[in-house]
Amino acid sequence: MAGAIAMAAGVAALAACSHPADPWQLANVTGHLPDLDFSLTDDSGRPVTAANFSGQTALVYFGYTHCPDVCPETLARLMQVIAKLGPDARNLRILFISVDPDRDTPAVLHTYVGAFDPQHILGLTGSDSQIESLAKRYRVAYQMEKRNPDGSYDVTHSSAIYVFDAQGHARLLATDNDAPDVIAHDVRRVIDNAG
Template sequence: MVHPSAVVRSKRRACLRAALAAAALGGLGLGIASLSACSRGHGDGDGDGDGGWHLTDVSGHLPDLAFTLSGRQGGEVDQRLVAGKVVLLYFGYTHCPDVCPTTLGKLVSVLGRLGDAADDVRIVFVTVDPARDTPAAMTRYVAAFDPAHAIGLSGTPAQIRWLAKRYRVAYEAAHASDDGAYEVMHSAGVYVFDRAGRARLVAMEGDKDAAILADVQRLLKR
């Protein structure tokens, strides 16, 4: 039997995630509803006017992929690490109790359905909890999902804040419990970049695997 307090915590997390997502996409100058309405089935931002994306099209609303963070062994890495790949950028943390492992599992499932084409895709998982998530911890965490295609990155608090602000990602640490444990509420969108590093799409928490798969396949053909 689930304890009532656990239900309350779960609902609180869901509500805060929704508020953070609204704040993040609202920072684009477009509400979630208007952004979704104008981006599905319209032009895709590079002049061909074919539209038809399943995910939310953010072409022209977000900057190109750029970061300076700490990768495996603590060495500094930047966007050149994934040059020429379609990139699925996701912000979360290794102590996340629900949405992070679920989202990473979904992305790995999508890559599994790509077959050999998955070699041209990278999942980049950036922590919003650098106090606990060292580069080594991030590497171990993503290796449990997909060591070949997933990259875990950490950094200084300033580096994380800069990157989160760049892509309108909101996050907030909850108050610690008596034993010092705490959760970090954060936006749950997956940012999709094409091979040239341009921000093209955002997959929201409710988007289906098939929608992500179809749009990633389309980007891979370009």
């Protein structure tokens, strides 16, 4: 748990990297996080890499389908962002990366993201080692909690939303405290500067 707290503190520190004259409302992480890079399985069972999303702005969120509150709330908030972006959302993808690959099979993810917006959200999963490596790359903290008598369990995880531009560069970090208007404002700027 201490490691998870330290990683969460690292993400929080990144959020403080904005400069006073910075025009962004979200935390500007340009140059502080690596480019989008992964090799996973999408919610249709197909292998995908970051290259599949070249030319698109990507909002990356690490969560899991059995999450009782934060994950569905975050995806609902991102649906508000999509609505506010309107036509500007046509080249935007939300990548929902599971931190619970044992339960989040492609079929489970497909049903889950389909309940929100199958046009813009894609569920991604992989092996435990693939997810661990990717989480470490982006300083995402997560931990499986003790199993309940019925076999169910929760996964404690950080809840930042990572914004990558059309070239796959990490640009912004949104937190639970950022309203849909704020996220939409900055994401629109990232989209507008895609050329």
